[in-house]
Structures are given as structure tokens and as C-alpha cells.
Amino acid sequence: MGNLAIIFKRELFSYFATPLAYIFIVIFLISNGIFTFDLGGFYARGQADLLPFFSFHPWLYLFMIPAIAMTLWADERKTGTIELLLTLPVRLADAVLGKFLAAWALTGIALLLTFPIWLTVNYLGDPDNGVILAAYIGSWFMAGGFLAIGSCMSACTKNTVIAFILTVSICFLFVIMGSPILLSAFPEWIPQFFVDAFSAMGFLTHFDSIAKGVLDIRDFLFFSVFIAAWLLASAVVIEMKKAN
């Protein structure tokens, strides 16, 4: 077992050693229930799919993921354990990745625990389970994108509240980047490729197609590259800000 796995285990364990993991999971499940059945009109639509469930995920993640991500590095800096961790024979990459993966695993667990909704839709109708599986994986990748931003913001400050607000703000920006309302607000003189590039960075652009069952490897690639880039930024920020 490498150091990456050891750090991953410790981090995941520490989520469950405090009420944090349980509260996160419970709130996540309740919100999902409300969004899907009440606001999403799951029954009223009369269709055997989980589109109402998944289409709320970006907005749910917008507030829930930063709550997990905010402690990732800010707490280490505040309590001084960062000094302990980084003077152990551990590579910074292992620490950054181990912590990220633990938080990502927690969101994965929360996502898996929404399985009763999947059971319900299978009981009521005959959905395309391949589409649902793809949407689950897509949703998890999007959660990873939010988390990676959070990891970097958390590395910027000792203060978890600041980390939370920064993460929510930046995540919000990436969520709405691809939305038609924002895109139509661009003046005409801005070149089309710029608008396209801007829109291509948006989470909704990629997630909407995944949620609808359009499986495009490029959407997954987008989230993978996005995560990698923000984790790299986290490492750079940690290295730079260690001293203060």
C-alpha cells in the first residue's frame, strides 16, 4: 500500500469519525428526494427516466460540495498538521490526490445511496439503465470537478468560511458558463470561437448531455482534465503558501 492509499484511508476515515459524513449524506439524500419528487415532477412527467433527479445535481453540488472541500487544506493549515504531513516522507502529489480522492469517494458513497430512486423508477417503469448508469458516472465526475476547485480554494486560505465562499463563487461561474441566458448576453462583436470556447468550459454544457443519455467520451475527458488542472493548481498553491 503506497502513501497515496494510506492518506486516502486516513482522510476518508476522518470524515466518518466526525458527524460530517453522516450529515452530508443525509442532507444530500433528503435534498435529492425533494428535488426529484416535488420540484422535479418525477411522477407528473409520467416518464421512466431519472432526468429530474440528475438535472438538479449541478445546483445541489454547488452548495454541498464546497462544504466538504473547504476543510481539505484550510484545516491542515490552521491546525499546523500540514507541517507534520509534508515533513513525513510523502510526495505532495500523493497528499493532494489522496485527500481529493477521499472527498470524491465520500460524494460517490452519497450518490450510491440514492439507489432507492433507481429502484423506484425500475419498479414503476422500464427505464434505460445504461443511460442511468452513464448519468450516475457523469454526475460523479462533475462532483469531482467541483471538489477539485474546492481543493484549490481551500489551499488558498486558513479560513474555511472563506474557502467555502470562494469555492461556491467559482463553481457557480463554471455552472452558468454554458447556460443559454449567459451566452445570449454576449455582444455580437465577440468572435464566435470565443463564445464557443467559453461555453465549452461550462459544467452544464457537458453534464446536460450526459444526463440525457448522450454518451460522449469528450464530456468525461473534459471533467478529467478539469480535475487534473485544478489539483495541479492546488499543489502549486500549497507549495507557494506553506510559509505563512
Added chain:
Amino acid sequence: MIEINNLTKIFDQFTAIDDLSFTVKEGEVLGFLGPNGAGKSTTMKLITGFLSASNGSIRIDGYDISKNPIEAKALMGYLPEGAPSYGDMTTLEFLNFVAQVRGYRGEEISQRVQHVLDEVELNSVSQQTIETLSKGFKRRVGLAQAIMHDPKVLILDEPTDGLDPNQKHHVRELIKNLARDKIVIISTHILEEVTAVCSRAIIISQGKIVADGTPAELESRSKYHQAVSVRLNENYDLEADLTGIAEVSEVEKDEDDELVFRILANDGKSIFSQVSEVAQAKHWPVTEFHVSRGQLEDVFRTVTQQTQGAE
């Protein structure tokens, strides 16, 4: 062996460590002294690879901390200032984590953890979460993780800060026992600790070394070294009797007690016999008469204030 060459650390505009060079060999317990903000903790953070130096090099047993950080870190145990640890874990869980990161596997983990639990007497709190522990216990948890892998180099930033006298004594004994074939560097502002455990002391001020030697050598730099301390039971003019002795530099009256005098020696020469002869011949009204050792505190103040005054 630790070799530090021309170590410099600059934060923005502020030079925290200024061209520091020294070598520490196996078996040495080096006390790192200095006023607050002198750069003690920064030096330790540089040696342990937490911070990277602006200039200069640090080699631990030949491994350069910036070029081979993993190998160098594997040789060191480090207790950071304030003994940080993961508060939501129990002592046992935390030490298990450290043992794993230190490369122990399977059975070895519990053996090593049990060993350090015994060594720093933590068995009674092994199942408690660290955040519920007292300051003394937290400090010992920090020590336990630092000595987990029986490191060749042990770096302890204020290891006895916040401990009660019994615990301090215990930690000092522990350090002495560990020290035999190792390098131990401790930073402290408790000067008696240096005399108690260190074989060598370095005093730094404003990022520079201002004194380096054994505690005895440093003490001998004190103006009180070899001084004769005299308590009288009535006022008497000692100075007049002592003018004949060349080795006596001056007579100092104690600030708190009018009847206590210190007869200071020139250049640390022994003046005890001459002074006692004079005292007997002149029938000084003496109630106490002894030679004082040099005071480290006095040397500390002298050398650190000189550099501060020079700025």
C-alpha cells in the same frame, strides 16, 4: 551528519535566515537558542524540508533536502512547534497512520506503535481522541510520532513547552536516552534545558549564529564565570581590600540584597583562593562564600542584544 551551508531564507523583503552554516555529527545533542523571531523555527522548517531555502544547501547523511526530499525526510523525525496532530483521531489511530506512512507493514505496525506508546508513556490514553487530551499528552503524542521509525536525526521544536516539571524531566531523560548514536536538534528558550540535555549549543539572533560551543564553553564567556559571591552580615567595604589583586575586575552589588556582593574575575581566571585569603586576613563579616558558574542567561542576553543593537 547534517551539513548546512550558507543557508538563507528570505520572506518577501525580510531575511529570516542569513547565511547560516554549521555541521552536526552523530551523538551530538544540539540546543538551538535565540530570542523569539530569531529564526529557530524557520531553520528547523528548512532542515525538515517543510520550507525550501532561498539559498544554500542542507544535507542529511549526504541527501540534499531539496534534491532527495523523500530519502532525507525518511531519516528524520520531527516534532513541529505546538505538536500538531489530527485531533479527530485517537492516539492509537494517529500513531498507526504515522507508522504506515513511515513504511511499516502488517505486524510491524502494532509492534512499533506499542514501542513508542511505552517509550513516552501514552498507553493510558491510546483510545482517546487527541483533541480531548491535555497539552502534556498532546506533546507526547507529537514526540511519539517523531520517534516512530527510530530516526537517525531527531528535530524537536520546543519539546517541553507547556509541560509540567515532571513531564519536562521525563522528556529530557527520553532525549538523553535517544541521543547516543543520533543527532538531536532541539530548540528551546528554557536555558536550563540546554545545560541539562545538550552537548552543544548554538545561539542565533536575527538569522545569524552569534555563539556556538558546549554549554560549559558558553557559560565561561559570562562575566560571572569564576566570580566569587559573598554574603555579609553587616556592611563592609570589600573593594578597598581587593585593589591589590590584579585578576579582580570589579565588585558588583546585588540588585535585591544590599549585603550580597559579586567579585568578578578578569577573563575567567580563578580568583577564589586569593579572595578567600584576603577575606580571612581582613576578617570579613562573611556568612556565605562561593564561586559561581557562568550564567548561560547572561551570555544569551549579551550576545543577542549585541546583534540587535548593531542594527
